[in-house]
Amino acid sequence: QQQVKQSPQSLIVQKGGISIINCAYENTAFDYFPWYQQFPGKGPALLIAIRPDVSEKKEGRFTISFNKSAKQFSLHIMDSQPGDSATYFCAASGTYNTDKLIFGTGTRLQVFP
Amino acid sequence: GAGVSQSPSNKVTEKGKDVELRCDPISGHTALYWYRQSLGQGLEFLIYFQGNSAPDKSGLPSDRFSAERTGGSVSTLTIQRTQQEDSAVYLCASSYGGRAREQYFGPGTRLTVT
Numbered sequence: 001q002q003q004v005k006q007s008p009q010s011l012i013v014q015k016g017g018i019s020i021i022n023c024a025y026e027n028t029a030f031d032y033f034p035w036y037q038q039f040p041g042k043g044p045a046l047l048i049a050i051r052p053d054v055s056e057k058k059e060g061r062f063t064i065s066f067n068k069s070a071k072q073f074s075l076h077i078m079d080s081q082p083g084d085s086a087t088y089f090c091a092a093s094g095t096y097n098t099d100k101l102i103f104g105t106g107t108r109l110q111v112f113p
Numbered sequence: 114g115a116g117v118s119q120s121p122s123n124k125v126t127e128k129g130k131d132v133e134l135r136c137d138p139i140s141g142h143t144a145l146y147w148y149r150q151s152l153g154q155g156l157e158f159l160i161y162f163q164g165n166s167a168p169d170k171s172g173l174p175s176d177r178f179s180a181e182r183t184g185g186s187v188s189t190l191t192i193q194r195t196q197q198e199d200s201a202v203y204l205c206a207s208s209y210g211g212r213a214r215e216q217y218f219g220p221g222t223r224l225t226v227t
Contacts, residue, residue: 032214034214034215034216036218041220042220042221043117043204043218043219043220043221044156044204044218045218046215046216046217046218049214049215089156091156093214097169098161098163098168098169099144099161099208099210099214099216100146100158100161100169100172101146101148101156101158101206101216102158103155103156103157104155105155106155106156
């Protein structure tokens with residue numbers, strides 16, 4: 001029940017295209033859902049996050065869509081750029097559980113020019 | 114401002130030796146987390162500090178692992194009698210805590226046990 005399932009494992013997108021990464025969770029006590037971007041040799045960097053009281057959040061080219069009833073959330077990267085090539089992790093946490101992050105398994109995104 | 118810093122960036126040690134990994138959180142952040150990133154296990158939680166207390170140690174894989182935090186700031190993760198399966202990247206994250214949920218990660222310490 002603590003798992004967060006992430007798909008796809010890898011994604012290849014052409015420059016200018018839309019990248020979509022999906023995550024699903026089971027624990028309805030989760031109330032915070034961040035996405036992290038990680039480049040090789042670096043720590044994860046917080047990209048965008050959402051709480052379950054909204055269905056969508058947009059920051060620049062990055063959008064989180066959240067479906068509370070389906071217990072799913074996704075990251076959309078519009079106008080994908082080669083500089084977006086990185087590994088993306090979804091995560092979930094709950095205040096009931098010290099806010100520790102439960103991570104998905106990661107998606108390696110490659111954007112080709 | 115300065116982000117989370119970790120030292121050393123890389124550590125190679127022989128099996129059976131003890132190692133200490135250090136984390137300097139963002140100034141003013143009361144919450145501090147340690148995570149481990151390995152190929153087989155992904156990113157996994159190890160321990161959580163609120164101030165100098167560790168109310169959640171549930172992720173520590175064995176009693177060879179311990180951590181402390183002093184002055185509500187610097188934290189040290191200690192691994193005793195290292196094993197090859199301890200090889201991983203150890204990541205530290207900090208947050209303001211309370212209603213501020215955002216966790217900011219350091220660059221990690223890559224530990225290799227030979």
